Amino acid sequence: MGEAAPLVHTATTVAVMVLLILKAKLNPALALVLSAIYLGIVCGLGPEQTLETVHRGFGDLMAKVGLLIVLGVLLGTLLASFGAFERLMAVLLRRLGRRALPYAFAVLIGTFLQFIFTDVLLVVTAPLARALGGRIGRGGPARMAAALALGLEVGVALSVPGVGALALAGLLGVSLGHILLYGLPLASVTIVLTLLLFDVLVKHGFWNPERDESAAVPGEPARPSEESANTARDAAAAPDASAPQDASAPQDAAAPQDASAPQDAAAARDAAPARPLPLLLSPLLLALAMTATGAVAEVAGWRSPVLGFLGDPVVGLLAGLTCACWIARRQLPRGAVSELFGRGYRKTGQILVLRGVGGSLAAVVGAVGLGNLVEDHVSTSTWAPLALVWLIAALLHMAIGSVVTAAITAASVLVPVVPDLDVEPVLVALAAGAGSLFAIHATSNTFWLLQSLLGQTTRGALKTVTVTVSTASVIALGLIQTMSLVL
Structure with a gap:
C-alpha cells in the first residue's frame, strides 16, 4: 500500500470502531482503546510502542484538562442544586x-452555563424550556426546543468550559485563553444567526404542531420546587412549569440517571429564605471573571506572576467551587454537599475516561505517520486544512453520534502538521468542534433526550435538533473562515 497505508489503516480503524459501538453495542471507551491498539500494531509500531503511545496519549490529555473537568463538573453540580436557573x-x-x-x-446555555455537565444541564433546563415555549407566541415550543439544542451542542464543542472545547485545546496545544476569546463570540454569533434563520422557517410553516409536537410525553412529570414554579408563573403567567422525564430514553455511559439534586436537599432549599439571585450565581461569575482576566492578559502580553496565577482557569474554577460550597452550606441541609460531591465524582469519572481514551487514539494516529501523508497532499492555504478538519469531524459524528469523540479524532489527524501549516491552531480546534456538530441524529443520546423531555415527535426533533444544529455547524465554519482572514 506504500505511503497510503496509514490512511487506509486509519479509515479501517474508524469503520471498525463505529461497528463496535453501533452494532456490537460495545462501550465507547473500550472501543476507542481497542481501536488505538489495533491501529498502532497494524501500522508497524509494535506492541510495546503501541501501548506506550496509548498510555502517553491518555496521560497527556488528562494532564492538560483532567482537573478542569473535575472542578467544572463539581461546580455545575452545586449550582444546579441552588435552583437559580x-x-x-x-x-x-x-x-x-x-x-x-x-x-x-x-446563548446563556452555550456559554456561561457550560460549567454544568451537559446531561445535568439538559435535565435542569428542559422543564423550563417546555413551560416557557407555550408562552412566547407562535411557534414557541419549537423556538425554545431549538434554543436548548443549540445551546447544549454548540457550547460543548466551541465554548470554554465545554468538555469538547477543553479536549480540543489540550490535544492541539491551544491555550484556553485563545479558545475562550475566539470560541465564546463564535458560539454566541453562531447561535443567534441560526435561531434567526430558524425563526424565519417557523414563520413560513416549517413547524407543524399537529405532527411535530406529541400530545403527551410518557413518564412522570418532574415537579419543580414551589419557589421556582411560582417565580416562573409570575414572570410568564404559566400555570405549570413541569415537564416529564422519560426513564426509557436511550442512555450512554456518560448520561446520569439522577441528574437532579437529592429530594431532601431540594425540600430544604425551598424552605430556606430566598437568596438574592446574584449571590446564587456569584460562584459562576467569579470563575468566569478570573478566567477571562487571565485570557485577556495572555493575549495582551501582560506579564505578572500574580495575574498569571489568579487568571489560571484551574484557580478560577477552584475559587468558584469554594464560593459555591460556602453558599451551599447555608442553602442546603447538613450532609447535602457531601452527597452532591459524590454524584459529581461519579459523573466526572465517566467523562474523564471517555476524554482520556480519545487522547490515546489521537496519540496513535499521530505516531503512525498519518500527519505526514496529510502534509504531503493538503495545501498550506488556510481553507483546505480547516475544511478537511470540519469534514472529517462531520463524517465521524454522523457515524458515531458523539460530538466530543468526533472532534478529538478529527483534530488528531492534523496534530502532527499543524505547526507547519499556515493556520492558527485555535482555528483548527474550532473547525473540528464545528464539524462535530453536523447531522446530530438517532445515534446521539442527546437527540432522544431532547425529543422526549421537550414533548416532540421524532419528526419534530429532526427539525429542532438535526436541521438546526447542522445549520449551526455550517454557519460556524463560515465564521471560522472569516476569522482566518484576519488572524
Whole structure:
C-alpha cells in the first residue's frame, strides 16, 4: 500500500470502531482503546510502542484538562442544586420579552452555563424550556426546543468550559485563553444567526404542531420546587412549569440517571429564605471573571506572576467551587454537599475516561505517520486544512453520534502538521468542534433526550435538533473562515 497505508489503516480503524459501538453495542471507551491498539500494531509500531503511545496519549490529555473537568463538573453540580436557573430565566423573560427570550436562553446555555455537565444541564433546563415555549407566541415550543439544542451542542464543542472545547485545546496545544476569546463570540454569533434563520422557517410553516409536537410525553412529570414554579408563573403567567422525564430514553455511559439534586436537599432549599439571585450565581461569575482576566492578559502580553496565577482557569474554577460550597452550606441541609460531591465524582469519572481514551487514539494516529501523508497532499492555504478538519469531524459524528469523540479524532489527524501549516491552531480546534456538530441524529443520546423531555415527535426533533444544529455547524465554519482572514 506504500505511503497510503496509514490512511487506509486509519479509515479501517474508524469503520471498525463505529461497528463496535453501533452494532456490537460495545462501550465507547473500550472501543476507542481497542481501536488505538489495533491501529498502532497494524501500522508497524509494535506492541510495546503501541501501548506506550496509548498510555502517553491518555496521560497527556488528562494532564492538560483532567482537573478542569473535575472542578467544572463539581461546580455545575452545586449550582444546579441552588435552583437559580429557573429564577434566572424568569428574570430574562420579564426584562427581554417573549421575542428575545430564546436567544438569551440559548446563548446563556452555550456559554456561561457550560460549567454544568451537559446531561445535568439538559435535565435542569428542559422543564423550563417546555413551560416557557407555550408562552412566547407562535411557534414557541419549537423556538425554545431549538434554543436548548443549540445551546447544549454548540457550547460543548466551541465554548470554554465545554468538555469538547477543553479536549480540543489540550490535544492541539491551544491555550484556553485563545479558545475562550475566539470560541465564546463564535458560539454566541453562531447561535443567534441560526435561531434567526430558524425563526424565519417557523414563520413560513416549517413547524407543524399537529405532527411535530406529541400530545403527551410518557413518564412522570418532574415537579419543580414551589419557589421556582411560582417565580416562573409570575414572570410568564404559566400555570405549570413541569415537564416529564422519560426513564426509557436511550442512555450512554456518560448520561446520569439522577441528574437532579437529592429530594431532601431540594425540600430544604425551598424552605430556606430566598437568596438574592446574584449571590446564587456569584460562584459562576467569579470563575468566569478570573478566567477571562487571565485570557485577556495572555493575549495582551501582560506579564505578572500574580495575574498569571489568579487568571489560571484551574484557580478560577477552584475559587468558584469554594464560593459555591460556602453558599451551599447555608442553602442546603447538613450532609447535602457531601452527597452532591459524590454524584459529581461519579459523573466526572465517566467523562474523564471517555476524554482520556480519545487522547490515546489521537496519540496513535499521530505516531503512525498519518500527519505526514496529510502534509504531503493538503495545501498550506488556510481553507483546505480547516475544511478537511470540519469534514472529517462531520463524517465521524454522523457515524458515531458523539460530538466530543468526533472532534478529538478529527483534530488528531492534523496534530502532527499543524505547526507547519499556515493556520492558527485555535482555528483548527474550532473547525473540528464545528464539524462535530453536523447531522446530530438517532445515534446521539442527546437527540432522544431532547425529543422526549421537550414533548416532540421524532419528526419534530429532526427539525429542532438535526436541521438546526447542522445549520449551526455550517454557519460556524463560515465564521471560522472569516476569522482566518484576519488572524
